[in-house]
Amino acid sequence: xxxxxxxxxxxxxxxxxxxxxxxxxxxxxxxxxxxxxxxxxxxxxxxxxxxxxxxxxxxxxxxxxxxxxxxxxxxxxxxxxxxxxxxxxxxxxxxxxxxxxxxxxxxxxxxxxxxxxxxxxxxxxxxxxxxxxxxxxxxxxxxxxxxxxxxxxxxxxxxxxxxxxxxxxxxxxxxxxxxxxxxxxxxxxxxxxxxxxxxxxxxxxxxxxxxxxxxxxxxxxxxxxxxxxxxxxxxxxxxxxxxxxxxxxxxxxxxxxxxxxxxxxxxxxxxxxxxxxxxxxxxxxxxxxxxxxxxxxxxxxxxxxxxxxxxxxxxxxxxxxxxxxxxxxxxxxxxxxxxxxxxxxxxxxxxxxxxxxxxxxxxxxxxxxxxxxxxxxxxxxxxxxxxxxxxxxxxxxxxxxxxxxxxxxxxxxxxxxxxxxxxxxxxxxxxxxxxxxxxxxxxxxxxxxxxxxxxxxxxxxxxxxxxxxxxxxxxxxxxxxxxxxxxxxxxxxxxxxxxxxxxxxxxxxxxxxxxxxxxxxxxxxxxxxxx
Numbered sequence: 368x369x370x371x372x373x374x375x376x377x378x379x380x381x382x383x384x385x386x387x388x389x390x391x392x393x394x395x396x397x398x399x400x401x402x403x404x405x406x407x408x409x410x411x412x413x414x415x416x417x418x419x420x421x422x423x424x425x426x427x428x429x430x431x432x433x434x435x436x437x438x439x440x441x442x443x444x445x446x447x448x449x450x451x452x453x454x455x456x457x458x459x460x461x462x463x464x465x466x467x468x469x470x471x472x473x474x475x476x477x478x479x480x481x482x483x484x485x486x487x488x489x490x491x492x493x494x495x496x497x498x499x500x501x502x503x504x505x506x507x508x509x510x511x512x513x514x515x516x517x518x519x520x521x522x523x524x525x526x527x528x529x530x531x532x533x534x535x536x537x538x539x540x541x542x543x544x545x546x547x548x549x550x551x552x553x554x555x556x557x558x559x560x561x562x563x564x565x566x567x568x569x570x571x572x573x574x575x576x577x578x579x580x581x582x583x584x585x586x587x588x589x590x591x592x593x594x595x596x597x598x599x600x601x602x603x604x605x606x607x608x609x610x611x612x613x614x615x616x617x618x619x620x621x622x623x624x625x626x627x628x629x630x631x632x633x634x635x636x637x638x639x640x641x642x643x644x645x646x647x648x649x650x651x652x653x654x655x656x657x658x659x660x661x662x663x664x665x666x667x668x669x670x671x672x673x674x675x676x677x678x679x680x681x682x683x684x685x686x687x688x689x690x691x692x693x694x695x696x697x698x699x700x701x702x703x704x705x706x707x708x709x710x711x712x713x714x715x716x717x718x719x720x721x722x723x724x725x726x727x728x729x730x731x732x733x734x735x736x737x738x739x740x741x742x743x744x745x746x747x748x749x750x751x752x753x754x755x756x757x758x759x760x761x762x763x764x765x766x767x768x769x770x771x772x773x774x775x776x777x778x779x780x781x782x783x784x785x786x787x788x789x790x791x792x793x794x795x796x797x798x799x800x801x802x803x804x805x806x807x808x809x810x811x812x813x814x815x816x817x818x819x820x821x822x823x824x825x826x827x828x829x830x831x832x833x834x835x836x837x838x839x840x841x842x843x844x845x846x847x848x849x850x851x852x853x854x855x856x857x858x859x860x861x862x863x864x865x866x867x868x869x870x871x872x873x874x875x876x877x878x879x880x881x882x883x884x885x886x887x888x889x890x891x892x893x894x895x896x897x898x
Contacts, residue, residue, distance in 0.1 A: 413606035414483050415476070416595055418535055420602070420626040422456040423647040424475075424528060424549075425467035427615045436460045441533075442644045444542075452542060454533035461525035464518070469615035474519035475549065477504050478586065479596075480606060488596040494583035497555075505610050520586065523549045534591075537598035540765050545591050552587040599733035602626060608671060617664040619646050621673060628697045631807070638683065638691040654691050658683065661693075672698045727753050734760065735776030744783050756783045762793055831869040834876060846871050 422440045441455035460466035467475075477500050482493050497516045498508070506512040527548055534545040588596070602625070612618045623645050627634055642648045642657040652660065658679075665682070668674040675696035684692040727750060731741035734757070745753060760779045763771050768790070771778045781787070835843065850867045 412483075413480050413604040414601045415604040415622060415626075416479060416592070417600045417602055417626055418530075418533075418595060419475070420622040421535075422454075422533065422645065423472075423619055424456070424458055424526075425469055425472035425647075427469055427619065427647045431460075431466045431468065436462060436466060438466060438647075440644045440647070442640050452532050454542065455531040456533050457529040457531075459527040459529065460522065464521045464525050467519075467522045467526055469618070470515060471519040471522050472615075473504060473610075473618070474500070474516060475523060476604070476606075476609065478523075478550075482588070482596065488593075488601075491590070491593040492552075492585055492587040494585045496584060517555065520550070520553045520555070524551075524553055535595075535600060537595065537600035547589045547591040549589060549592060550586050551589050553584075554586075555584045599735070601733065602629070603729065608673070611671070612667060614664055614667060616646060616648075616660070617667045620661075620664050621668060624668075624673075624695060624697075632697040633811075634695045635684075636693050636695075637686075638693045641693055654689060658691075669698070674698050727757075730757055731779070734779055736780060737776075740780055744780065748783055752786070753783055756787070759787075759789055759793055763790065828869065831872055831876075835869065835872055838872075846875075 423438075426438065436459060438458040439455065440458075441453060444452040444454060446452065458466060478493070478495075480503060481495050481500065482488055485493050485495075497513050500516060501508055501512050506515075525548070527546065529546040531544050532542045534543050535541075536543045604622075604625070609618060609621060612621060624634065636645075638654060638657055639650075642652075642661055643650045646661070646664075648657060648660055665674060669676045675698045677694065677696065682694055684694065686692055727745045728738070728741045731744060731753070732738060736744070756779065760771065760775075760782065764775060838846075846868055847864070850864055850871055854864070854867060
């Protein structure tokens with residue numbers, strides 16, 4: 368019997384592999400009878416790996432320029448109590464299969480979900496069928512989709528990711544250097560080979576041999592990736608929303624912002640850093656072009672309720688010449704992952720008055736507690752007690768405390784049930800958190816005051832424009848002539864004369880003025896709005 372074709376990271380030159388399959392391994396029987404391997408019981412919610420959500424690991428387009436085999440993304444962190452950290456990710460593709468593209472990134476998201484479904488991240492080798500993966504991604508069941516899956520798998524075996532101070536080790540709780548392939552191995556079976564093998568076996572047995580079971584294809588995660596899964600460096604992912612998004616830019620922005628919105632609902636970034644280093648737009652674009660290319664993604668995320676709609680003057684804030692900040696506010700979309708109970712939590716919508724129970728269950732599960740135990744703990748003990756014990760547990764793990772070394776999850780469960788006393792040298796971060804929350808409240812109040820002032824100024828300007836429009840022509844000409852006489856250098860700049868004319872009109876209105884009339888946007892209709 369011929370052996371299944373394999374793609375191994377240890378031999379990156381894969382020209383000899385020659386995958387040309389068009390039929391899937393289990394297109395006739397998609398995963399029948401495989402629930403015992405983790406399917407139904409473990410498929411509790413879709414997940415995303417946090418490192419993969421932080422930096423792009425694929426190009427935004429589905430076509431890469433010929434000869435390009437490297438992408439580099441980097442940013443700069445400035446911690447409060449330590450020197451700045453430059454984080455850099457270099458993505459290196461093979462000459463045969465090149466760099467990963469937006470569709471390859473989508474396939475990788477699907478592989479993460481299959482791993483969750485199969486074993487809940489307990490086995491690095493994952494049996495799968497291309498039929499099942501295509502169904503999961505919502506692609507058409509066609510030869511083109513099958514070939515595209517194989518092409519993506521080829522790339523993820525060959526691609527090397529080199530993280531410099533950019534890979535978060537959730538066990539060590541620090542940024543580390545890592546260099547690895549995403550997938551170590553891929554094994555693919557096709558129906559045609561199975562049919563030929565089955566026919567030969569039947570012929571040897573005189574036509575009475577039973578059909579051998581159709582083997583499953585499989586892939587195996589690299590150790591670095593799999594250890595990150597097992598350490599709980601995961602977040603919930605609204606897969607239905609992710610797959611519904613139309614643009615690759617939107618999908619990339621959604622994954623990044625969904626991670627960053629975890630602790631706050633308002634985010635502010637340097638425009639170039641967000642667009643070029645975390646979304647993947649070209650560094651050659653000027654700020655105006657970056658804004659133009661981000662606009663469709665922002666509009667799409669606003670339409671689905673993930674982002675709060677903001678006008679351009681609130682979305683972008685100038686810092687200096689050529690430098691802008693971008694402001695993003697999380698929307699209040701029904702069904703957002705942080706707002707509804709996790710299906711594995713055993714909580715229906717009616718039983719979950721707020722998002723605290725689901726957050727706590729997810730926090731416990733991320734630290735190794737089983738779904739049932741986490742749900743029971745959150746239901747039996749006050750939320751403040753569970754949060755406090757998680758805080759102490761994280762501190763003990765970070766300090767290498769021997770009491771949590773042998774069975775960390777068991778220690779956490781026992782500490783909640785038995786209300787263990789805090790270690791004598793434990794320093795609670797509550798004061799720091801309260802200080803940050805107070806600063807956030809002050810910032811929110813300041814923004815509300817500024818918004819109110821801006822609305823008041825807009826109302827004032829609208830009233831004055833209405834009054835100006837209602838003035839007789841000779842009075843308007845008189846005010847304009849007086850303003851020009853006082854500001855001779857502005858005679859040619861009609862747009863700059865507008866606020867001065869309004870101020871002059873406002874002074875006259877204090878002693879009486881004509882009633883308002885419908886407003887027009889410019890005092891001087893013949894002026895160029897862009898001037």
